[in-house]
Amino acid sequence: MAILSGCFLLVLIFEFSNGFHDTANAVATVIYTNSPKPTYAVIWSGLMNFLGVILGGIAVAYALVELIPAEVLSPPDGEVAAGMLVALFTSALLWNVGTWRLGIPNSSSHALIGSLIGIAIETALTHGRGLHDGVDWQQVWSVLGSLLLSPILGFGLALLLFKLLSKVIHDKHLYEPPEGDKPPVWWMRGLLVLTCTGVSFAHGTNDGQKSIGLIMLTIIGLLPASYALNMNITAQQIAGVAQAMPAASSLIERYGSEQKQGGLEGVHALGDRFGRIKSADDIPEKERSAVRNDLNRVLEQLKNAGEAKGISDADEKQAKSIHDELMRSVEYAPWWVRVLSALCLGAGTMVGYKRIVKTLGEGLGNSHLVPAQGASAELVAAGLIGFAGFSGYPVSTTHVVTGGIAGTMVASGAGVQSATLWQIGAAWLLTLPGTIAISGGLFYLLS
Numbered sequence: 001m002a003i004l005s006g007c008f009l010l011v012l013i014f015e016f017s018n019g020f021h022d023t024a025n026a027v028a029t030v031i032y033t034n035s036p037k038p039t040y041a042v043i044w045s046g047l048m049n050f051l052g053v054i055l056g057g058i059a060v061a062y063a064l065v066e067l068i069p070a071e072v073l074s075p076p077d078g079e080v081a082a083g084m085l086v087a088l089f090t091s092a093l094l095w096n097v098g099t100w101r102l103g104i105p106n107s108s109s110h111a112l113i114g115s116l117i118g119i120a121i122e123t124a125l126t127h128g129r130g131l132h133d134g135v136d137w138q139q140v141w142s143v144l145g146s147l148l149l150s151p152i153l154g155f156g157l158a159l160l161l162f163k164l165l166s167k168v169i170h171d172k173h174l175y176e177p178p179e180g181d182k183p184p185v186w187w188m189r190g191l192l193v194l195t196c197t198g199v200s201f202a203h204g205t206n207d208g209q210k211s212i213g214l215i216m217l218t219i220i221g222l223l224p225a226s227y228a229l230n231m232n233i234t235a236q237q238i239a240g241v242a243q244a245m246p247a248a249s250s251l252i253e254r255y256g257s258e259q260k261q262g263g264l265e266g267v268h269a270l271g272d273r274f275g276r277i278k279s280a281d282d283i284p285e286k287e288r289s290a291v292r293n294d295l296n297r298v299l300e301q302l303k304n305a306g307e308a309k310g311i312s313d314a315d316e317k318q319a320k321s322i323h324d325e326l327m328r329s330v331e332y333a334p335w336w337v338r339v340l341s342a343l344c345l346g347a348g349t350m351v352g353y354k355r356i357v358k359t360l361g362e363g364l365g366n367s368h369l370v371p372a373q374g375a376s377a378e379l380v381a382a383g384l385i386g387f388a389g390f391s392g393y394p395v396s397t398t399h400v401v402t403g404g405i406a407g408t409m410v411a412s413g414a415g416v417q418s419a420t421l422w423q424i425g426a427a428w429l430l431t432l433p434g435t436i437a438i439s440g441g442l443f444y445l446l447s
Contacts, residue, residue, distance in 0.1 A: 003082040004221045010089035011218055012344050015211035017093060018108040019049065019348020021100045022207060025381070025401040026199040026349075029374025034183045035192040044193075045200040046349035052204020053212070053342035060206055060393070061213030062331045066303065067116040067140065068217075069123045081221050083446035084119055089214070091115040091439035099427055103358065106427045107396030110147060112210055113140075114435030122440040126447065129258065138307045146388065150395040151403035154380055158404035162376040162411040169372075175412070177368035184371040191375050198382030203397045204345060206385055211341045212333050219337070220292065225285035228292035230332040235278050237328055244322045245271035248302060251319050255305035263301030266294035280329075295330055299323060364402065364420050365409035373412065377404030399428070 026048075027041040036044070072084045092108070092115045099106035117140060166175065174188055183189050219227045249267045252260050273291060277283060283291055305311065306319035365373075381401045388395040402424060409416050 001222065003086065004218060007082065007085040007089060008215070008218045008222065010086070010093065011211060011214045012340070014089055014093045014096065014108075014112075014214070015208075015341055015344035016348035017096045017100070018207055018211070019046070019345045020351050021096055021106075021108055022203060022349075022397050025397045026196050026203060026378075028401075029369065029378050029405075030192045030196045032178075032369045033189075033192055033371040033374050034178045034181055035189045035196075035371075041196065042350045045196060046346040048197050048200035049204040049208065049349045050342040050346035052201040052206075053208030053345055054204075054338055056205030056209055058209055058212055058331065058333050060209035060388075061216070061333070062327070063393075064113065064116060064210055065213045065217065066299075067113070067120060069120055069300070072119060072123050080447065081217070083443055085214075085218055085221070086446060087439045087443035088112075088115045088119055090442060091118065091435050094438065095431060095435050102423075104423050104427045106424070106431060107147065107398045108207060109210065109396045110399075110428070110431045111435050113144070113147070114432040115439035117432070118436035118439030118441075119443055121436060122443045122447075126444065146393040146395050147399065150384055150388065151399035153384060154377075154400040154403035155407040155410075157380040157384075157407070158377045159407035159411040161380060162373060162408040165372050165376060166411075174372040175370050177370055188371045188375065192371060192378070195375055195378030195382055199378050199385065199397070199401065200349070202382050202385035204342065206388055206395060207397060208338075208341050208345050211344065212337055215337050215341060216333055224289035224292065227334070228288040229280050229283070229295075230329050231280045232332070233280055233329055237325070238274050238277060238279070240325055241329065242271055242274040244325055245274075247318060248298060248322050251305045251315060251322070252298070252301045255308035255311055255315070255319070256301045257304045259297075260301050260304075262297045266297035266301075269294045270298060292330065295326055299326055299330075302326070364405055365414050365416050367409070367412075367414040369405065370412075373405065373408035376408050376411075377401060380404045 026045045027038070030036055030041050031038050035041075068084070072080055092112045095106075095111040095114075096108050099111075120140075171185065173185060178184065184192070216227070245267050249264060249271075252263045252267065256263055270291070273283070273294075302319050302323040306316050306323065311319070378401070381397070381404050384400050385395060385397055387393075406416050406421070
């Protein structure tokens with residue numbers, strides 16, 4: 001309980017660090033164009049981050065949780081799960097704070113995903129399984145693909161938007177650095193504040209979800225009787241789970257991984273349990289952790305079945321349908337978890353922004369950031385990050401905004417500073433192996 005309480009504190013600190021690490025993405029453009037004062041900008045950004053977490057979904061949260069092997073997730077009994085959480089949060093937090101301290105725009109999402117992969121690799125190796133079967137590589141590549149594609153899209157779309165803007169609007173002040181503290185023309189100032197609002201809100205919808213998933217993992221370990229299951233599932237959903245178990249058993253038997261025996265045991269336990277109850281309250285408190293364990297094992301095997309080679313289209317569709325039906329029992333977040341995540345992210349956004357703001361405003365391009373560049377980069381970032389947050393794709397706010405600013409610098413002919421790009425590129429390349437090594441090694445020692 002003491003270790004899990006420490007984990008709870010660690011995840012809140014991580015979300016706070018996520019706020020001050022990534023706040024520069026939203027406020028750099030408005031600060032360097034003198035649109036609002038820095039104090040007003042970061043307070044407004046913090047409020048929008050808060051709203052983004054509250055109003056965003058939870059698809060991203062559980063996309064990341066599925067990277068963790070079922071035997072580590074469950075049963076959440078304060079033993080294996082506690083060591084996993086300590087390793088996970090410590091690794092991501094160390095990398096986050098380290099890159100911020102050096103003023104390098106680096107992705108909190110990237111660090112978190114590397115830490116999750118480290119847990120999966122260590123689990124596979126210590127259980128005598130190969131990396132091919134022990135790690136959900138399809139989910140890993142899906143998440144990493146969105147992380148890689150998003151900055152490329154940010155670069156290309158911001159470049160095109162800046163070129164279009166320069167063709168249509170010929171006010172020279174929009175393409176020159178501000179004079180002293182003078183803000184840009186009123187409509188451009190309004191646009192920059194609007195894009196700052198959009199990026200901040202979108203950042204909350206995407207990055208805020210990640211901490212929601214991590215907080216849920218922690219409180220399930222602390223209070224499994226209250227949070228191991230979604231207590232609001234309906235009688236119809238419970239009946240649907242019971243009815244789906246024979247089909248799930250057939251799919252796992254034919255397409256499951258080498259761990260399918262655990263999945264089959266879970267199927268039989270769930271079929272018996274859910275066939276006898278009308279509501280989640282009918283499950284005794286002491287047994288809810290075990291039910292969560294069975295759900296995790298079945299969900300993992302259904303996901304493996306849906307991705308198996310040679311599976312027919314009909315079986316793949318059925319595996320996904322049953323997986324989604326079961327997820328209703330575990331994919332949820334109480335209102336207070338959303339509020340707590342939002343408070344930590346919003347509060348973090350209001351401090352520590354200067355280091356990375358300076359890198360984005362002065363160190364990325366060969367010239368000072370100008371209003372038209374800021375507006376183009378932020379418009380693209382708000383659209384991309386907002387779409388990703390509501391569609392369940394974890395993307396890096398940092399990389400999207402950095403790519404967008406770089407695109408506008410290239411479009412304007414100013415070019416980018418190679419030294420800064422090398423720093424960002426090196427951090428991008430080292431984040432995965434670095435966080436994998438830290439989290440995997442720490443998890444091994446704690447285990």
